[in-house]
Amino acid sequence: MAESLSNMQDPASQGSNAVGASFDENWSPATDGDGLNQAITEGAVPTPPTGQELQQGVPVNAEPLTAEGAALETENQPSDANKVDIVKRDWSGLRKIRAWFDAKFPPLTSSGKKNLYRRPIFWVGVGVVTVGGSALGYVWWSLRTLEQALPNIADMSAFTRDGTLSIKAADGTILLQSGPATREKLQLREIPEQLIKAFIAIEDRRFYEHGGVDYQGIFRAIASNIMARDLVQGGSTITQQLARIVFLNQERSLLRKVREALLAQKIERELNKDQVLERYLNLVYLGSGAYGVADAAWVYFSKPVNELTLAEMATLAGLPPAPSEYSPLVNPDAAKERRNIVLQQMLAAKVITVAQERDAIAQPLAVKPSAPKRLQVQAPYFARYIMKELPRYVSKDALEAGGLTVETSINLEWQKIAEQVMKDAVELDGKAQGFEEAALVSIESRTGEVKAMVGGANFQKSEFNRATQALRQPGSTFKGLVYTAAIAAGFSPYDSYEDGPVIFDGYQPNNYGKRFSGWRSMADALASSVNVVAVKVLVDVGFDPTIKLAHDMGIKSKLNPTYSLALGASEVNLLELTNAYGTLAAQGNYIEAHGIRRVINQRGDVIYNADFKPKRVVDKNSAAIIAWMLQGVVQSGTGGPAALSDRNVAGKTGTSEQARDLWFIGFIPQVVTGIWLGNDDNYPTYGASSTAAYNWREFMSQVVKGMPIEEFPKLPELEGRKGSIKAKPVQPGNVVYGMIKNDDDSISPYNPGGSSHDSATYQDPGSYQEPESYQEPAYQEPVENYN
Structure with missing residues (x-):
């Protein structure tokens, strides 16, 4: 206003x-x-x-x-x-402070000079001290925080490199490490003294004097490299390099260098110098897939470390700063020049004489390369199976990132028994009966976990896994699935079929020796493995219901809707056939066979956890009936050699045409095991399926020791029982009874000659001409969907 x-x-x-x-x-x-x-x-x-x-x-x-x-x-x-309120400031407080300051620090001292506290430089200094102190406090706090977050040095013993795939047994034992894994570890006393001194001379001359970080060495290395215009010395100590190898990455940043220095000092506090050296010399990457001096000696010179010459030792010691650039396999001139620098540094450190240096420099750079050795692999067929299975459960990105740990279900005690039994089968039975290969799979029926797997007689000679990759005709073992379909469709094990000559649409099933035995119940025909009855049962149940149920039970390979399906004409592998019988052991519940329990990534996160749920595919009563029928195979039929002394066994033998494949798949309530014997080139054997049954017993009699005895379900009431699936009988276009099909495809009346049925006798295949060429059985991807 x-x-x-x-x-x-x-x-x-x-x-x-x-x-x-x-x-x-x-x-x-x-x-x-x-x-x-x-x-x-x-x-x-x-x-x-x-x-x-x-x-x-x-x-x-x-x-x-x-x-x-x-x-x-x-x-x-x-x-x-x-309206705006006007605030009136009270300056009396400042006036008092000003008056106190003027009284305490007058503009001039008694000598007439300007008071220090009145000078600008004083207050600049105060600011610098304040800011500097704050900065130092922050640095101290940051270092304390970083130090508290440092990893545990004890974890160094369990270190596996980035990218390493580790496969472990159920008890934690490492089966296989694939990738840049530490392969051969040496104790320090096993490493030549001159080799140790070569690394110290070129990488860390004051190794025994510093506490993890050599500040004097850093400046000396900078000066030496500038004067030589080359990488003569490194700035990082051996301990710093070890810290980087085990706990850090290779990024170039100030934070990483600080963490490296702190970690190196922590390592030095907890480990002595010899322990540091031993770990470093076993872990340092030296190029060409070699980790550690033992691998490098083999990769570059094909010899153990104790046979290396001084020149060769110097060559290896020169590799850490740039393994590819200084590799004698990649760049021999640079490798030789680097070797000579190492020798000069060894002379300067007085660990070799002038004469030794001259002699070593005069030597040519002679290399004799070999592939890196790998860790001893246990259960090699199973480990390779796991590696093939991983992409089903883990993403491509996770696989490429590496560093995975795969925990599996394999029981190493069972595995060792299985390997020995299969070895004996080939070496003893195989020589007499003409087969050179064998395979075994054992599965825990209620979980689907694979407990043992042998894919061949000798992994070193052939990595082809006959348990998972070889598709073979199952012979009469497939009858178990045909009869399961019939029982599930409501058939009775006491239903009778005539075992006599019959031709369905030009196809005639024959028993061994073309002998027939008259009327047989389904249970009796299965125990005696009568071919004709099995085909007739298949005709009555139908192709579609049988194939569908077989797939539901675990068969993944393609099954052809032909009359010979009942006799095992469609090829399957041992794992899926054993898995299908495991469904019967689990009282009709299917659980996919698997060997992986968990997959853990490099950070320790579980990225896959097996969670297989049982699926009812065969009704419980039908599963009990077929299990009872399969017990008859062992008790009074072709599977007698598989009988165990302390418990009942159910199973089925199988022999393909001319005994090319010998099978036995058997189970107790807790475990199902399958065995195959034969030759990769399909050459006929002189054996019988009873050999497979015998070796099944050799394996199972050992693994069941201490295992509780469980009884099979009792045979349910058969009167008035209804099926759980619907039969869809085959409608043959032409059926001929009582006639025999001759070799020229003509037919003639059956002349019995003898009426007895030879249930398990094998006829010698006679002369056989080896095929001109043979290709190893190719692995086929399992068929997931079926029409």
């Missing part, structure tokens, strides 16, 4: 109100403490306002307003919304 009045054009009011306006705008506390500043206005000298006047905002010495002035004042009065 005062400002508005001061701008009014009325001369009568301008003078008097200008005084109040000028006073309000300019009045403030005096900075020197000697009074108030006063605004001089024409014709009026204002006096200081009282506190009440200031609070109420009353103009001092204001003349009474005229009517026009009052109107203008009212018009220019701001509304409540536009």
